[in-house]
Amino acid sequence: MATDASAPQAEGVVWDLTPLFADAAAARAFLDEVGQRCKDFETTYRGTVAGLDAQGLATLLQDLASLDNALSRVGSYAHLREAVDVTNEENLDLSGAVDRAFVEMGNSLRFFELEWLKVPDEQALMLADAPLLADNRHYLVAMRRFGPHTLSEPEERMLSERAPAATNAWHMLYGRVTSTLETPFDNGEGEEPHGIDRLLSYMRDPSREIREGAMKTLYAMLEPHAPVLAHCYDTLVGDRLAMDKLRGYAAPMDPTHLRNELNGPIVDGMLDAVAHNYTLAQRWFVAKAKILGLDKLQLHDQYAPIGSGRAISFDEAAEIVTTSFNGFSPRIAQIAQAQIDDRRVDAEVRNGKRGGAFCSPVAQDALPYVLMNWTDQMNDVLTMAHEFGHGMHFQLANERQTALSAGAGIAMCEVASTFAEHITYDYLLANEADPATRHLLACERVEGAFATIFRQAVLTRYEQAAYAMRAEGATLTAERLADAWWQANSAYYGDAVTIPERYRLGWSYIPHFIHTRFYTYSYTFALLVSLSLYAKYRQDGDAFVGPYIDLLAAGGAGSPTDLLAPLGLDLNDPAVWDASFAELERMIDEAQATA
DSSP states (O other): OOOOTTOGGGTTOOOOOTTTOSSHHHHHHHHHHHHHHHHHHHHHHTTTGGGOOHHHHHHHHHHHHHHHHHHHHHHHHHHHHHHHOTTOHHHHHHHHHHHHHHHHHHHHHHHHHHHHHHSOHHHHHHHHTSGGGGGGHHHHHHHGGGGGGOOOHHHHHHHHHHHIIIIIHHHHHHHHHHHHOOEEEEOSSOEEEEOHHHHHHGGGOSOHHHHHHHHHHHHHHHGGGHHHHHHHHHHHHHHHHHHHHHHTOSSTTHHHHHHHTOOHHHHHHHHHHHHHTHHHHHHHHHHHHHHHTOSSEEGGGTTOOSSOOOOOOHHHHHHHHHHHHHHHOHHHHHHHHHHHHTTOEEOOOOTTSOSSOEEEOOOTTSOOEEEOOOOSOHHHHHHHHHHHHHHHHHHHHHHHSOTTTSOOOHHHHHHHHHHHHHHHHHHHHHHOOOHHHHHHHHHHHHHHHHIIIIIHHHHHHHHHHHHHHHHTTOOOOHHHHHHHHHHHHHHHHTTTEEOOGGGGGTTTTOHHHHHSTTTTHHHHHHHHHHHHHHHHHHHHTHHHHHHHHHHHHTTTSSOHHHHHGGGTOOTTSGGGGHHHHHHHHHHHHHHHHTO
């Protein structure tokens, strides 16, 4: 991708979606075609599932996988278009058309799941074990875990029909508010409009005045919109709890656990282990205050760089990431480089574009796309490594698995992305000659781990409190959400960090709460797992690479417990997280040693 290395904020680094569809009209035509194919599938197979033999079921799954792939392609295209401009009418219209069509097509395809769930267990397991169905065995078996929470077909159809108005509209409102917010801020180079992501990027600015000013400006900008953002969340949480009651879920986290294929005791044990180790972070915050010459850290000092850091262009970062990947495996370096060369990355910061970063798998017969918001900071390099880690996971899984078995749960997806960050961090530390910069990187590595392990657990605790309040009949007002947010964060920071009153609005701009409940504990799980895996890599060297690539290529063809067991991790062992926190302590010691 030809770009000017000196251009600020990845100017011109925008993705090309034409390999997916030439334009919105082509996507709409394809959508109509797939809709007819879904109806044909229903006509062919409805009422037959219970009587299918292994060959018949294999043929059905092949047809279903083809439809799943087509739906994923057109749905991803609409999502990617909207992500880079949520104000464009054509994008909004296409997303609306896709949402409406997906409801109808989902209704056409839903009979298979419902009929499969009615197949007696003994017959279902016998079919799933047939050699012809080996590639989709886990898909067939895992689907049945949702059986107790699946309603009748008319009920499921009714619920899907209401989804665009009942949930998607609130997602869109939240996105439109947060992605278009701008306010004047002077970063030392003159006042100009700033959005949420750009203001947050200053939390790592060397200037304490700029960090504090950016934080004040961010929350002043958000405050007038807090009631609307709280209402979006309150409505969605209330709707989710109502659906849980209909489906017979015992607790609000159960649907997420089922999607992740992690049981409650594993997750609860992990969150308890994290809380037990809050003191690791608190000791670091006390030490950092001394390094910075402060009596005590203020919240805006949490990510203050220890030492000086230079600006880094998108092109330079891309070279760093691909080179670091190549040292682990030339194959994953090739995958990363192709994302850049094929213009499957959008990193330019612009108004109307969704904040944050993500990697979309798109479809089995397509390649992943990455969205970022580049701010010329060293931390962006790790975000790139993270999203490219997702990309290598998606691509490897799509190469070896079917469209039905390629997709892993959120928790396992984040293992690949955080492991990729470890690879790039080690390369940066090994190849940076300047001691001050090495110290900066080592400290940022520790604080990045804190943000992923501890902060994401804090977000989960906040969500647990919010759902508990709503379940008891309390409306989730901005003030009540602020109270829950404050309590969860106070437990983490303890007496080591002073939290300003304005941080009570910290819940308001985090999209994960809106889009996927209890999403964030997946980050905690993933980094703890990847820390253990990386410790094994440092110990075993090249012998680790092959089994790890196999783990990524397995995609969703197994549960996390089954997929991780061959690499020596027993998730049912309460002591499984000890190695992860030992590795985190090693990283802290390394950061202090570089001082």
